[in-house]
Amino acid sequence: MSDHPMILHGYWRSGTSYRTRIALNLKGLSYEQRAIDLRRGDQAGEAYRALNVQGLVPALEVQGQVITQSPAIIEWLEERYPDPPLLPHDPLERARVRALAAIIGCDIHPLNNLRVLTALKGQFGADQAALDAWAARWIRPGFEALNAHVSARGARFAHGDQPGLIDCYLVPQIYSARRFNVDLSPYTALLRVEENASAHKAFIDAHPDNQPDAD
Known part of the structure; x- marks a missing residue:
């Protein structure tokens, strides 16, 4: 389990949010979800732009920081929580x-x-x-x-x-x-x-x- 609370800002049908949820789940990490409704335009709101100036999902709040872009989030998860691995050893x-x-x-x-x-x-x-x-x-x-x-x-x-x-x-x-x-x-x-x-x-x-x- 994670030693820090994580908050995943995403949208249920977003492919990038979906792939990030899979990675978090494969790592066995607990996280809170905050919904950003892309159809309603939540991503363009002032509150979310303060977290992610690009206004895209997902964004992961962790250790007082915000990681954006799903590849960067997943790579960070792999580095911070290497077991079980998502990448081969070689x-x-x-x-x-x-x-x-x-x-x-x-x-x-x-x-x-x-x-x-x-x-x-x-x-x-x-x-x-x-x-x-x-x-x-x-x-x-x-x-x-x-x-x-x-x-x-x-x-x-x-x-x-x-x-x-x-x-x-x-x-x-x-x-x-x-x-x-x-x-x-x-x-x-x-x-x-x-x-x-x-x-x-x-x-x-x-x-x-x-x-x-x-x-």
């Missing part, structure tokens, strides 16, 4: 895992998060079908690469038989892909990871539907 394997997680964190998720979709609707008149097609355009190539890796490993999770960093990113992105009506049938290895995660308490407790601010 430096080259660690780099490989970070690169695979970045396929989602850098190449997929930023292009289909709420503020991008809002811009596509507001500035370019995109309807839901167009938004679904836009999201799929970026999800498919990333999932093809990840599926090849997971297939080669033949393990229960993305990089082994225990969940780790890639899974923190992957499971929320699969959830998001379903919201955009992406056909996931080609990605059999990724669906196997999702099935194993669905029976793991850390993932169950982190699921959007199980959050206190969920619809």
Whole structure:
């Protein structure tokens, strides 16, 4: 358990908040949740901007400090609470895992998060079908690469038989892909990871539907 109280500011359906909850749960850490309703505009309010000037979620309050950006939060958790590990021991394997997680964190998720979709609707008149097609355009190539890796490993999770960093990113992105009506049938290895995660308490407790601010 954590030796300091932690407060996670996030939104139940945010992929970045979701991945951070998974990491906290895998580490067995206790934390309080503070809901930032992105639809209502809480992220732009003065109180939240005082914590995170960028106005994005999540933000983690810990030890009198605030950590923003989910990759930085998860890396801090790994450094501060190394057991159980989210990264392999070998430096080259660690780099490989970070690169695979970045396929989602850098190449997929930023292009289909709420503020991008809002811009596509507001500035370019995109309807839901167009938004679904836009999201799929970026999800498919990333999932093809990840599926090849997971297939080669033949393990229960993305990089082994225990969940780790890639899974923190992957499971929320699969959830998001379903919201955009992406056909996931080609990605059999990724669906196997999702099935194993669905029976793991850390993932169950982190699921959007199980959050206190969920619809």
